[in-house]
Amino acid sequence: MHLIQAIHDAFALLVSGDANLWRIIWISVKTTLLALLIAAPFSVVCGYAIASHRFFGRRILIWLAQVSLSLPTVLIGLLLYLLLSRRGPLGELGWLFSQTGIVAGQVLIALPVLIAFTLAAVQAADVRLAETAITLGASRWRVMLTVLHEVRFGVMAAVITGFGRVISEVGCAMMVGGNIAGETRTITTAIALETSKGEFAQGIALGIVLVSISLVINAGLMLLQGDAHAAPAAR
Amino acid sequence: MSGLLQINGLRKRFGQRLLLDIDHLHIDAGAAYVLTGANGAGKSTLLRVLCGLEPAEVSRLVFMGESLRLSPYPRAMREAIAYVHQHPVMFSTSVADNIAYGLKGRGLSREEIRSRVDEAIAWAGIDHLRRSPPATLSGGEKQRVALARARVLRPRLLLLDEPTANLDGAAREAVIGLIPTLVHAGSSVVMACHDRDLINLPGVRRLKLREGRIEIRSA
Numbered sequence: 001m002h003l004i005q006a007i008h009d010a011f012a013l014l015v016s017g018d019a020n021l022w023r024i025i026w027i028s029v030k031t032t033l034l035a036l037l038i039a040a041p042f043s044v045v046c047g048y049a050i051a052s053h054r055f056f057g058r059r060i061l062i063w064l065a066q067v068s069l070s071l072p073t074v075l076i077g078l079l080l081y082l083l084l085s086r087r088g089p090l091g092e093l094g095w096l097f098s099q100t101g102i103v104a105g106q107v108l109i110a111l112p113v114l115i116a117f118t119l120a121a122v123q124a125a126d127v128r129l130a131e132t133a134i135t136l137g138a139s140r141w142r143v144m145l146t147v148l149h150e151v152r153f154g155v156m157a158a159v160i161t162g163f164g165r166v167i168s169e170v171g172c173a174m175m176v177g178g179n180i181a182g183e184t185r186t187i188t189t190a191i192a193l194e195t196s197k198g199e200f201a202q203g204i205a206l207g208i209v210l211v212s213i214s215l216v217i218n219a220g221l222m223l224l225q226g227d228a229h230a231a232p233a234a235r
Numbered sequence: 236m237s238g239l240l241q242i243n244g245l246r247k248r249f250g251q252r253l254l255l256d257i258d259h260l261h262i263d264a265g266a267a268y269v270l271t272g273a274n275g276a277g278k279s280t281l282l283r284v285l286c287g288l289e290p291a292e293v294s295r296l297v298f299m300g301e302s303l304r305l306s307p308y309p310r311a312m313r314e315a316i317a318y319v320h321q322h323p324v325m326f327s328t329s330v331a332d333n334i335a336y337g338l339k340g341r342g343l344s345r346e347e348i349r350s351r352v353d354e355a356i357a358w359a360g361i362d363h364l365r366r367s368p369p370a371t372l373s374g375g376e377k378q379r380v381a382l383a384r385a386r387v388l389r390p391r392l393l394l395l396d397e398p399t400a401n402l403d404g405a406a407r408e409a410v411i412g413l414i415p416t417l418v419h420a421g422s423s424v425v426m427a428c429h430d431r432d433l434i435n436l437p438g439v440r441r442l443k444l445r446e447g448r449i450e451i452r453s454a
Contacts, residue, residue: 128324135286135318136337136384150327 002200009201010208020181021202025209028187031099032167035106040159043111047118047158048144052130062119068112073105074171080105081175097178102186105172110162117161121154122147153225160221164214239264239391239423240285244294247277247284247447254280255291255447262392267414267424269434272444278427279321281444282394285425286318299391314341317390321397323381325369330361333369334384355387359413375406382413386420393417395426399433411436 013021050061082088084096084104095101129150133143148155170188177184179193187206194203240262247255255277262268270278283289287308296303303309317337326333334355338348356362359379364372372380378398385393398414399407411432417424418438425442426433434441443451 126324128320128322129326131288132320132324132326133336135288135316136388137313137341138336139340142340146326 006200006204010203010205013201013205014208021205023182024185024187024190024206027099027183027185028167029213031102031106031186032163035103035110035166036159036163038103039107039110039114039162043114043162044118044148044155044158045144047115048122048148050115051119051122052144052147065112065116065119069116071112072171073109073169074175076108077105077172077175080108080172084176096176097180097184099177099184101176102173102184105176106166106169109169109172110166113162113165114158117158118155121151121158124154125151156221156224160217163217167213168210237264238262238297239299241297242293242295245281245284245291246293247280247289247291253447255284257281257447257449260442260449262423262425264391264423265418265421267418267436267439268426268442269439270425270427270442270444271429271434272450276444277447278444279396282318282396282425282427285392286316286394287313288318314388315391316394317385317388317392318394319378319381319385319396319398321400322374323377323384325372325377325380327369330364330367330369330372330380331356333380334387337384337388351387355383358386358416359383360409373406375402375409378402378406378410379413382410382417386417386422389420390422392423392425395424395428397428397430398426399428399430407432 050058050065080101081096083090084093084101085091086096093100095104125147130143130147133146138146168188170192173179173184173186174189174192177186177189179185179189185193187210191203191206191210194200194206238261240260242260243258245255245257245260246253270281272278280289284291284305287305290306293305296305298309298312299315301311303311326336331352335348335352338351343351356365359382361376361379361383364376364380369377369380382395382398395414399410402410407430411430414424414426414433415436415438428434433439441451441453442449
């Protein structure tokens, strides 16, 4: 009964347009999108470059990207906290306990996900695509754009996965953002706080929003992919 | 016939293994050649070296009367040499866009690109496929689109890797029928192949590779 009541209260809170609740949602979505906007172009080019060129240290870069995938976000938060704290080397920036600090942490979390997924997508692409573009006289940039266009669903999946990892992480946002109400309180840090206070309704309401965002984004991706998900016989 | 490409001392290694060891290779302008030899003789590797997809050592290289180095691959050769894979791959746009791909970025007007694409489509007999997504094409249709995509660039040298491999019946005959017209249009053509009908095309010269060396040259 307690759970049912909490869910009922959560929907009531969402429908009522509670300003605090929607402010939290807005901060989460804004910082996540900004982080992706910064991380995605660099990561996609990086992932392509690592996948399609042979150079000294390439395997180490791939290894680092894969290791970073499994790093706890709280550890990234700790490192960033030490860098951004008043006595840290980047303390003068004043990013600690700010939305900019959260974005910086989210960029660091998104980078390895985007690089590793783009790398995998480009490595899985038919090598003749790039060769055909080269022999037809395309410049290096055009070859890259052509290959990325051919693996666009893989790149989109990379961005969606990055979005999911960033918006759902709690450790880094808590440490670097400080969970300040109206400033750096995100969906996940608010859920952690409200649950610890025994205020389940707001936690559940934010959880519903988080799941809804994930559903909408993945539905959008499937729409963009068109019939790529169709069973072979139906194509 | 004047010389289009002349190479001396071409060596291609893969690790310790010497894949190609060609003392002299001469391609005349407007001539057709078949490159024969057993599997692993180096036919595809030679074509890939000539179109810049594989690096190799060369003592002397003269292309269209100009002495060049093979590495980095010269722009003059990139713009004048076209290559078609044994199993061509299509970009996931339309057939017409695939054919126009190489023309974009060459400073041509839209009208010029459209007119050259139209001409190439008519030449390959694929007008009915113009708007088709390449995923729906058969092997023979893909080969014709790939030939049109290369021909539209008006290359001086066209390198074809097994152009009739895995094709049969009308698809194979259609591709074989296109080859002589490439030569008549002024391109030199070098084809790696086992296909008797291609080898016996009138006027086609033969280069036979054996263990990376050119064993037979026919006039």
